[in-house]
Amino acid sequence: MNRDAAEALFFDTARDLRYAWLAWPAQVAIIMADELKIDARTLTTVLTAHVHQHLAELGEPDVDLPRP
Template sequence: MRKAIATGRIVTEADGTIDAARADAMWDARTDPAQQRGAHARATAAETAATTATAKAALNKPVPRAALDAVKDTLREAGSEPGAAEGGGEVSFVRARMANEVLKAQTARVRLQKMKGELVDRARATAMVFDLARRERDAWLNWPPRVAALMAAELGVEAHQMETVLERHVRAHLGELAEVKVELR
């Protein structure tokens, strides 16, 4: 109680007494439910959710649906049921705080995996795959002129005709390969 008075969470009357109703209201308004434990924390969290809904309606500034959905998705991914503790689909301060902590943990895990070399940059990987595919295509396109004369001599046919046939078949095969779509997700 003394600490609350010293920090200004509760204000005393001029004669040094405390008005209980006023002190309770000040306490609830100036207390972060995430810092509370036990039954009081659950009660405060419920009151905070109700107060948040009332304040939201009064201000006519609804929280964007995308933000609420993001909190719910994060909680769902973490194994929590996002609508279990709330009524009417509202997201309380405690649940939003929990979602924030889950996101921090996920971000830290990704950073650690990247530092360990377990993750690669998507843009870099995409560029490398594209470069590899281009070099592979160029190697195949340069192959018929290199081997056509040798193959023609073995088969006893004209070299230019052999190169033309090889090139036509290689281009057809590369056309089939070009239809394969690679997605790096």
């Protein structure tokens, strides 16, 4: 695999993981709210805010690989 293909694969994988995390609160909030006997809309809002904050804290990868 050449460098450009590896970088594209890394970027695509990271993007897919980010999208999966962004979708996660909506997928689990109803189940969790039922288990906790709380409002699902409120839980979705809280989980979404925390996921967004966490992803923002992770930020962009700090990788500076030298070009050959």
